[in-house]
């Protein structure tokens with residue numbers, strides 16, 4: 001290991017013997033007691049020296065025997081250390097492409113804040129290159145979202161849609177003005193390629209449109225149609241639920257942006273669950289949905305504020321990446337909504353419904369009864385922090401704690 005104190009965290013001395021790593025409440029940590037000599041040694045942990053060289057430097061600075069190894073271990077256990085050579089073979093392959101890595105450097109630094117193991121961040125970033133995601137819908141939300149995923153290092157982002165690019169589909173980061181009149185899917189795929197930090201590894205021919213591709217890590221449904229955003233048709237996701245493909249909804253309806261739910265089929269509430277739940281709350285819901293769906297198609301596209309659409313695309317992409325990176329399914333069972341002009345995000349729960357065929361409700365019931373019987377704590381979904389940083393809380397050394405800043 002070639003240790004490196006995570007450069008993403010700004011450092012400051014809280015007092016003569018306590019160092020604070022990071023500024024924000026979400027990720028800041030304090031470490032103490034630490035004497036000034038050890039504190040200045042932190043600067044040498046910058047990813048250029050291996051353990052032998054570090055011990056030598058320690059001796060030169062008159063640090064007691066074992067102090068250097070103890071410090072490195074302590075920092076590693078607090079999740080504050082990265083490994084300049086770690087992350088496995090895929091990470092090594094990424095290091096061999098410095099221009100690509102430079103494009104992704106801020107994303108790597110950000111990942112280092114949400115991972116605990118040295119080398120883990122680059123390993124995750126490298127793993128993105130082998131992922132396959134499909135975005136259905138190439139309007140103001142879908143095309144931007146697909147480009148964001150591509151720009152963030154996801155290796156293959158396919159976009160599906162029909163028709164031709166209309167002037168109102170154009171959005172910064174999405175479909176460019178010069179694509180008006182081109183096929184929507186082709187124009188969106190070009191935007192995705194342009195956003196990619198390098199040429200992704202070539203694969204075999206893509207599955208033809210309409211087929212259900214089992215190799216997808218995630219499908220994002222970002223319809224241009226406002227009714228499909230507000231009341232997603234369960235039938236549109238039948239094949240995804242049947243094949244167990246995780247999928248995420250995102251879109252803009254009237255002046256409301258929607259992100260979620262992230263559906264883990266058979267585990268968390270799906271579009272069918274949402275429909276059943278809404279029907280329970282409002283018996284005329286199905287009647288309204290039928291009218292909306294049979295309404296006259298708009299000539300110029302539904303209302304869609306450009307900034308709101310971009311915010312939705314960004315948040316949906318962040319949820320997608322968190323899921324793809326293997327973190328807690330933070331968007332599962334939740335529909336985030338934000339409306340103009342107040343712009344307060346609200347989380348609306350999407351509960352698994354017993355009348356829905358997806359099976360999530362039965363699974364939830366089985367788990368609950370098993371939980372009751374064994375009095376087990378299995379609240380991992382509600383406590384993403386324990387999932388994100390396995391072991392760090394339990395193994396945190398005395399004198400290391402999350403900073404209240």
Ligand SMILES: [Zn+2]
Pocket residue numbers: 268269270271272273274352353356357358359360
């Ligand atoms: Zn369901």
